[in-house]
Amino acid sequence: MNFNFHNDSIRGVLRSFGHEDAEVDNIETFVTFARLANGIFREMDTDLTKLGASQGRIIVLSLLHCHAPHRMTPSELAEKADVTRGTMTGLIDGLERDGMIERVAHESDGRMVTVGLKEAGRELLSKIVPYYTKLIRSCMSEFTPQDHKMMKGLLGKMKGGFERSLPKS
Known part of the structure; x- marks a missing residue:
């Protein structure tokens, strides 16, 4: 690189x-x-x-894992992942096809579906988490506690500037 x-x-x-x-x-x-x-x-x-994954797939699996045993609707997942509903539909379709998640009719509204994590999705996450941990540990190994605090502050300023640059809706 x-x-x-x-x-x-x-x-x-x-x-x-x-x-x-x-x-x-x-x-x-x-x-x-x-x-x-x-x-x-x-x-x-x-x-x-x-490893058979992507950033988008890991985000969906992580969201479902954190909300388990509760299921989430595709629109809830899209909002939390900050992607369009169309993008989320594609992610859900692929994860369902690969046996990582399952769609089930909504308990109170049969027109809706909810999404839940299957064991294969949990297993993939269990392989990915050590990868992320190792990568982040390596990237951040030179940081002191003061560096972390300063970096968070600087990134917060950058985020604020970016948000101010966006058109007002």
């Missing part, structure tokens, strides 16, 4: 269009963060594929 964090071309292009150094620093920091996140997720996706 090659991350070019010292990308002089970004700085050069921005300066050529008259951007101030502070703005260049903002963009360079953001691009560095985005490249790191993309690289991590790309590597994770490669590893998860080898």
Whole structure:
């Protein structure tokens, strides 16, 4: 995995269009963060594929595991996973086809279905959790408690700025 964090071309292009150094620093920091996140997720996706999983599938299985023994509706899953209902339908279809989850008619409204975790889904999660734990431990091994606190604060500021940039609905 090659991350070019010292990308002089970004700085050069921005300066050529008259951007101030502070703005260049903002963009360079953001691009560095985005490249790191993309690289991590790309590597994770490669590893998860080898285990027969994906980020989306793991999110669905994790949500169902955390809510067990209660079942969830597809719309509840979509909301909690922050994906569209169409995306969730595709994830549920694949997980059901692979025997990881099951759809059951809703207790009080037969027109609706609920989704529950099957043993195969629990088994997949039990293989994935150690992978995530090892990866995160490795990524964060150099952090002190103060680093964690500072990083959470900085990410909170970044999240707030991002949310303010979104159109008001």
